Amino acid sequence: MKKRERNASLAQSISGELRCPHCHESMEVKDLKSLVCINNHTFDFAKQGYVNMLKKPVNTQYDDALFDSRERIISDVDLYGPIHDRIAEIIMKKSLRDGVLFDAGSGEGSHLNKILHKIDGDMLTGIGLDISKEGVLMAAKNYAGYVWVVGDLANPPLAGDSCKFILNFLSPANYSEFTRILTGDGIIIKVIPGSSYLKELRNELFSSTGESEYENNDTLELMKRNVTVVSEERITYTKSLNAVGLKDLITMSPLGWHADDSQTADFIRRGDKDITVDMHIVVAVSK
Numbered sequence: 001m002k003k004r005e006r007n008a009s010l011a012q013s014i015s016g017e018l019r020c021p022h023c024h025e026s027m028e029v030k031d032l033k034s035l036v037c038i039n040n041h042t043f044d045f046a047k048q049g050y051v052n053m054l055k056k057p058v059n060t061q062y063d064d065a066l067f068d069s070r071e072r073i074i075s076d077v078d079l080y081g082p083i084h085d086r087i088a089e090i091i092m093k094k095s096l097r098d099g100v101l102f103d104a105g106s107g108e109g110s111h112l113n114k115i116l117h118k119i120d121g122d123m124l125t126g127i128g129l130d131i132s133k134e135g136v137l138m139a140a141k142n143y144a145g146y147v148w149v150v151g152d153l154a155n156p157p158l159a160g161d162s163c164k165f166i167l168n169f170l171s172p173a174n175y176s177e178f179t180r181i182l183t184g185d186g187i188i189i190k191v192i193p194g195s196s197y198l199k200e201l202r203n204e205l206f207s208s209t210g211e212s213e214y215e216n217n218d219t220l221e222l223m224k225r226n227v228t229v230v231s232e233e234r235i236t237y238t239k240s241l242n243a244v245g246l247k248d249l250i251t252m253s254p255l256g257w258h259a260d261d262s263q264t265a266d267f268i269r270r271g272d273k274d275i276t277v278d279m280h281i282v283v284a285v286s287k
């Protein structure tokens, strides 16, 4: 079976959890080629195995270089390994681990892939959604066994009560949609940067731009206004990165867009630097 058919078949197994982004009616997989709703709105699976369900094309400022760097930092360097471990533990603590794990803002899919591989058994189906076609295309090329969707977080093609777990990793949230698609016993797992996250980059490259500290108060406040937080923990550690890792980290970081080129090159050239990862893992349920 080709990749397109394999992924279409996986989507078929959870088609009851999907809905049409145009008319919000139910969908089914037709001929292992397309997702079609009862009003005949049709979305074809690409040969790489993903499906584009945006109502109209969107240009994002993310490019292949950013997703390549992100993939190496997450998958090869394993910069977020302890965070992935903890999220897998949180998921495995729930008694029934079947159902959908939805990664809202999955980019090139590496976080979802890392986390699902740490979970015993294979009863969860991973759905990754991102507005960037470049990111989703890379996810579909690199990681088999997931439903990869180009889509809009403000109108995700998911039915009500469809997701047992919603993962939202350093990515914007849409709480009204999260609440709609979350099952009654489902949880939202949101990862928010702590104030020391990547502080070495901040201190050495961005101290003059007013971006030397991450502020997460607004993010957390917004979350608490919209959903009920049931646990909140902070994980902080450092990991040594070589010159290649530092270059990738800067490329994938939005802060990198504002950095001074010669200063950045000098920072990378020095290599072997301990980098701080500081994250809040916040678990919430619907209000």
Ligand SMILES: [Zn+2]
Pocket (backbone or CB within 6 Å): 020, 021, 022, 023, 024, 025, 037, 038, 039, 040, 041
């Ligand atoms: Zn439709």
